[in-house]
Every structure is written in structure tokens, then in C-alpha cells.
Amino acid sequence: xxxxxxxxxxxxxxxxxxxxxxxxxxxxxxxxxxxxxxxxxxxxxxxxxxxxxxxxxxxxxxxxxxxxxxxxxxxxxxxxxxxxxxxxxxxxxxxxxxxxxxxxxxxxxxxxxxxxxxxxxxxxxxxxxxxxxxxxxxxxxxxxxxxxxxxxxxxxxxxxxxxxxxxxxxxxxxxxxxxxxxxxxxxxxxxxxxxxxxxxxxxxxxxxxxxxxxxxxxxxxxxxxxxxxxxxxxxxxxxxxxxxxxxxxxxxxxxxxxxxxxxxxxxxxxxxxxxxxxxxxxxxxxxxxxxxxxxxxxxxxxxxxxxxxxxxxxxxxxxxxxxxxxxxxxxxxxxxxxxxxxxxxxxxxxxxxxxxxxxxxxxxxxxxxxxxxxxxxxxxxxxxxxxxxxxxxxxxxxxxxxxxxxxxxxxxxxxxxxxxxxxxxxxxxxxxxxxxxxxxxxxxxxxxxxxxxxxxxxxxxxxxxxxxxxxxxxxxxxxxxxxxx
Numbered sequence: 375x376x377x378x379x380x381x382x383x384x385x386x387x388x389x390x391x392x393x394x395x396x397x398x399x400x401x402x403x404x405x406x407x408x409x410x411x412x413x414x415x416x417x418x419x420x421x422x423x424x425x426x427x428x429x430x431x432x433x434x435x436x437x438x439x440x441x442x443x444x445x446x447x448x449x450x451x452x453x454x455x456x457x458x459x460x461x462x463x464x465x466x467x468x469x470x471x472x473x474x475x476x477x478x479x480x481x482x483x484x485x486x487x488x489x490x491x492x493x494x495x496x497x498x499x500x501x502x503x504x505x506x507x508x509x510x511x512x513x514x515x516x517x518x519x520x521x522x523x524x525x526x527x528x529x530x531x532x533x534x535x536x537x538x539x540x541x542x543x544x545x546x547x548x549x550x551x552x553x554x555x556x557x558x559x560x561x562x563x564x565x566x567x568x569x570x571x572x573x574x575x576x577x578x579x580x581x582x583x584x585x586x587x588x589x590x591x592x593x594x595x596x597x598x599x600x601x602x603x604x605x606x607x608x609x610x611x612x613x614x615x616x617x618x619x620x621x622x623x624x625x626x627x628x629x630x631x632x633x634x635x636x637x638x639x640x641x642x643x644x645x646x647x648x649x650x651x652x653x654x655x656x657x658x659x660x661x662x663x664x665x666x667x668x669x670x671x672x673x674x675x676x677x678x679x680x681x682x683x684x685x686x687x688x689x690x691x692x693x694x695x696x697x698x699x700x701x702x703x704x705x706x707x708x709x710x711x712x713x714x715x716x717x718x719x720x721x722x723x724x725x726x727x728x729x730x731x732x733x734x735x736x737x738x739x740x741x742x743x744x745x746x747x748x749x750x751x752x753x754x755x756x757x758x759x760x761x762x763x764x765x766x767x768x769x770x771x772x773x774x775x776x777x778x779x780x781x782x783x784x785x786x787x788x789x790x791x792x793x794x795x796x797x798x799x800x801x802x803x804x805x806x807x808x809x810x811x812x813x814x815x816x817x818x819x820x821x822x823x824x825x826x827x828x829x830x831x832x833x834x835x836x837x838x839x840x841x842x843x844x845x846x847x848x849x850x851x852x853x854x855x856x857x858x859x
Contacts, residue, residue, distance in 0.1 A: 405542060406637060408550060410700040418630030420500070421556050423490060423621060426614040428504050431474040432511060433610055438602025438737075439463040440519055442595035445735060447523045448658050454586070456523075460578075461586035462595060464516050471508045478505035490626075503560040510567025513574035520578070522655050533570070541566035598735060605741035608748035612774055615748075616767040619755040624763055632764040635707035638695060639714025642684055646722035649677065653725050661733060670792045674726050678799030679845055681719050682806035686837055688715035689810025690830045697823065712814075713768035716807070720775050727782035730790030739785035746781065747774040802841070809837060 409418070439462075446459045482498050482505075490497075514537055521530035544565045548558030575582070620628045653673075660666045692711045696704065731739050751774035758766035783794070813833050 405545065406634070406699045408546070410634070410704055412549060413556065413630075415627040415630030415634075415703065416625075417556050418633045419617075419621065419626030419628070420490065420497075420630075421559060422617050422629050422633035423626075424501055424504050424560075426610075426617055427478075427485070428507065429614060430607070430610045431478065431508060432471075433606040434603065435467055435471040435474055435508060435511075436515070436606075437466065437470060437596070438599030438606060439466060439595055440515065441602060441732075441737070442599040443519060444523060444654055444658070445598065445732065446591070446595060448661075457581045457583075457586040458588040458591050459595070460516060460520060460581050461583065462588050462592040464512065464578075464582050465584070465587050466592060466596075467512050467516075468509075471512060475505050475508050478508075489621075500557045500560050503557060503564050507560065507564050507567050510564060510571050513571040513578065514567065516582075517574040517578055520581070533573075537566055537570045540569060598737065601737040601741040605737070605744045608741070608744040611748040612744060612751050613771065615752065616755055616759070616771060619759045620764060620767055623760050628764055631704060631707045632710055632767055634700065634704050635710025635764065635768065636714045638692060638699070638707065638711035639688070639716075640718060641695070642688055642715050642718040645680075645684055646718055646725075649722070650725045657729055658732075667792045670726070670729060671794055674792075674794045675798065677723075677726065678795075679802055679841060681722065682802035683838055683841060685716065685719050685803060686806040686810045687834060688712065688719075689807065689814055690834055691827075693814075694823070694827055694830075707764070710764050710768045713765075713772050717768075717772045717775050719803070720772065720779065723779040724782055727779045727786055730786030730792065731782065734789050736789075740782060743778045743781040743785075747777040750774040750777065806837070809833070 413421075443459050443463045447456055450456065479502065482501055485501060486497060514533075518530055518534055521533065541562050543562075545559055545562030548554045548561045549556075552558065554561065617629050617632065620632055657670065660669060663669075689712055692715065693705075693708045696708055696711065700707075728740055731737065751770050754770035754773060755767065758770055760766075762769070783796070787794075813830065
């Protein structure tokens with residue numbers, strides 16, 4: 375298979391995953407104007423804290439075995455061997471998740487008394503229901519991973535999209551029509567999780583037979599994933615600990631505004647998540663091909679150009695997106711959303727940066743990178759957040775997150791060198807950022823909503839046209855691979 379065909383294959387998978395991601399996120403974004411008209415910033419704050427605690431438990435429950443399974447799956451074409459990999463992951467995560475569910479339920483009164491400063495037992499229900507969702511996360515995650523491993527993006531899309539639609543449908547029913555408050559959000563997640571766990575069980579019943587469980591395989595996978603456990607905690611600190619600093623210094627309302635900003639800024643994950651889901655299985659599947667490094671370098675160059683376009687779009691248009699999706703009480707989250715969109719782009723380069731380390735089966739550099747970033751984030755939160763609030767929190771994340779891809783590229787190049795064009799990639803990212811911030815500040819003076827929108831659209835289209843004209847040959851790829859076409 376030629377290099378051109380391989381990259382087109384990655385592009386096709388990314389488009390399919392992207393369609394799923396876009397549709398899912400569009401439905402999720404649809405809930406923002408609903409939530410912002412029903413919930414207060416304080417309500418958002420409580421949801422954010424509960425979700426962040428739950429995500430920490432989920433990271434420990436997975437124990438990095440999703441990454442280990444992805445790597446071991448391609449070591450053999452034998453079906454029984456592959457079943458052993460997924461079955462071992464499933465049973466381990468089920469046991470660990472059960473432990474965390476029990477711990478979360480037992481700790482309920484303490485969490486509300488000392489963390490949320492609320493001893494009202496009537497508010498316990500969101501926490502209790504959220505705890506139970508740990509069980510319902512397992513099978514959907516395993517089956518979605520299997521679809522990706524087997525390079526079946528359509529099945530993965532149908533499964534994940536259906537899951538999201540059911541989650542949102544139940545959420546709207548409970549929150550909007552039944553007026554259950556924030557508890558309805560967690561009811562929606564739990565009900566959808568139960569339904570798709572049942573579906574997942576019948577699909578994977580043969581794969582998850584206990585006879586497929588392999589203690590030796592599990593030990594090897596755990597050895598590979600062990601560095602990911604502390605790094606998972608560090609990753610959580612990097613992305614979620616900020617909410618707890620804001621809670622301590624400013625209260626639930628500030629956490630809620632920050633959470634809305636994060637949600638708006640995360641819309642770029644529509645695209646980066648699509649690439650991430652397609653990239654891993656694609657990159658591993660061509661490891662043994664003689665032109666693999668050429669493919670990796672070309673993908674990096676193309677991705678950097680597309681990332682700069684996405685970055686400029688987010689920096690320019692996030693204020694208008696906030697106006698369209700939220701109410702005035704949430705407009706102050708504009709720059710938080712902007713910074714968090716920048717964070718999404720910065721973090722997305724880690725997917726490519728970590729490739730060489732994954733190929734040689736080592737996660738230690740990744741763990742060190744995330745630990746350094748998490749440590750810096752904690753320091754910056756102590757220093758900046760008391761003075762700048764949610765803006766300082768967002769700045770802390772972006773500055774700290776930048777360490778990760780830089781360090782990973784440095785270490786990865788030492789063990790598996792790929793001729794990436796870093797200078798060109800950095801140039802486009804910085805130019806997009808500079809143009810976006812500069813024109814964002816300029817058009818913010820004495821201009822109405824429509825005039826701002828027209829001017830920003832003109833700026834964006836001009837940048838897009840110039841970038842395409844300069845890189846049209848590179849984006850078309852044909853000039854690079856004439857010999858393979």
C-alpha cells in the first residue's frame with residue numbers, strides 16, 4: 375500500500391470518527407443553552423466537582439489498560455490471543471471499579487460536609503448516582519476500543535453516537551420536563567450506561583468469557599500500564615485540580631463559570647478527538663512498513679496546518695459562541711473558553727509526540743512529562759488563582775500543558791526518529807494565535823455583534839485562503855508521493 379493511500383485511509387477514518395464526534399458534541403452543545411437557563415453558576419460548580427472526582431476514580435479503575443490493550447492487540451493475529459487481551463482488561467477494571475463504587479458511597483457524608491460545605495442530605499443523590507456510573511462505563515469503553523482496534527470506525531460511530539443520544543434524551547427528560555435539577559444529569563448518564571452495558575455484553579459475550587482471562591497476559595499489560603497510573607493522577611491534577619482551587623478561594627459560582635468556559639473551549643475536541651481515535655490504530659498498523667516514518671512526518675505537517683486554522687477560529691469566534699449558547703451571567707467565561715481551546719490544541723500534539731515511545735513500549739517519559747506539568751500547574755494555581763480567579767486557572771493549565779508535547783517529542787525522537795518539520799508547525803500555530811488575539815482585541819471596540827461577526831469572518835477566510843494557497847501541494851500530498859501513486 376502506498377504512503378498516499380495510507381494517509382488517505384487515516385483521513386477516511388478521521389472523517390468517520392469526526393462525523394461521530396461532531397454529531398455527539400453538537401447534541402451536547404445543544405444542552406448548554408438548556409442548562410444555562412435552568413442551572414445557576416453554583417449548580418454548574420457542583421456538577422463540575424462531582425464529575426471531576428468521578429473522573430479521577432475512573433482513571434484509576436482503568437489503570438491504563440486501554441492503552442496496554444491497544445498495544446498488545448496488534449502483537450498477534452490470533453483471535454484467541456486478542457480475546458485474552460480484552461477479557462483480562464475487562465475483569466481487572468470490573469473489580470477495581472467495584473472497590474471505588476463502595477468507597478465513594480461510604481464517603482458521601484464526608485464529601486458534602488468538607489468538600490462542598492453542604493450537609494443537606496437531600497443533595498446526596500447526585501453523588502450517589504454518579505458513583506454507580508463507574509460500573510456502567512466499563513463495557514461501553516471496552517467495546518468501543520475493540521471497534522477501533524479492528525479498524526471499524528462505522529461500528530464505533532454508531533455505538534458511541536447512540537450512547538450519547540440516549541444519554542442526552544434521558545437527561546432532557548429528567549432535567550427539563552421532570553425538573554429534577556442536577557440529579558437528572560447523572561440519571562441520564564446512568565440509564566444510558568446501563569442500557570449500553572447490556573448491549574455491549576451481548577456483543578462481547580464470547581470475548582468476555584472468563585475462560586479467556588489470562589493472568590500472565592494481565593501481568594504483562596499491568597507492567598506496561600503501571601507508569602500510566604501515577605501519570606493518570608498527574609493528568610487529572612493538570613486538567614481537573616483547578617476547580618478545587620477555585621472552590622476554595624472563590625466558591626461554587628466561580629467553579630461553575632470556569633466549567634462553562636471549559637465546555638465551550640472544548641468544542642475543538644470535536645476534531646482533535648476524531649484524529650486521536652483514528653491515529654492510534656492507524657499508526658500501529660503500519661509500524662512494519664518501510665515508509666512508515668514518511669507517513670508519520672506527513673501527517674504531522676498536515677495536522678499542524680489544520681490545528682492552526684482551528685486555533686484561529688476558536689480565538690476569534692468564542693465570544694459570539696458564548697452569546698449564542700449561554701445567558702449574560704455566563705459571558706464572563708469568554709477568555710477562559712479561549713484559553714481552554716488553546717489548551718485542547720496544545721494537548722492534541724501529544725498524540726503524535728508519544729508515538730515513538732509507544733512503538734518501543736515505554737510510558738515512563740510520558741509519566742515524567744505529565745508529572746512535571748501537573749507540578750507546575752499546582753504551583754501556578756497557588757500563585758495565580760488567588761489573584762486572577764478562573765482566568766488564572768485557565769492560564770495555569772495552558773502553560774503547564776505545553777510542557778507535555780515538547781518533552782514527549784524530545785524523548786520520542788531519541789528512540790524513534792521521525793523527520794518532523796517543527797519550525798513550520800510552530801510558525802503556523804504562533805501566527806494563528808497572534809492574529810486571533812490581536813484582531814479579537816481590536817474588533818472588541820465599539821462594534822455591534824453583526825459587525826464583529828462579519829469582520830472576524832473576513833479575517834478567518836483570508837487566513838484560510840492564504841494557508842491553503844501556500845500549502846496546496848502539501849495538503850494535496852501528490853507531490854510527495856509520485857513514486858507511490
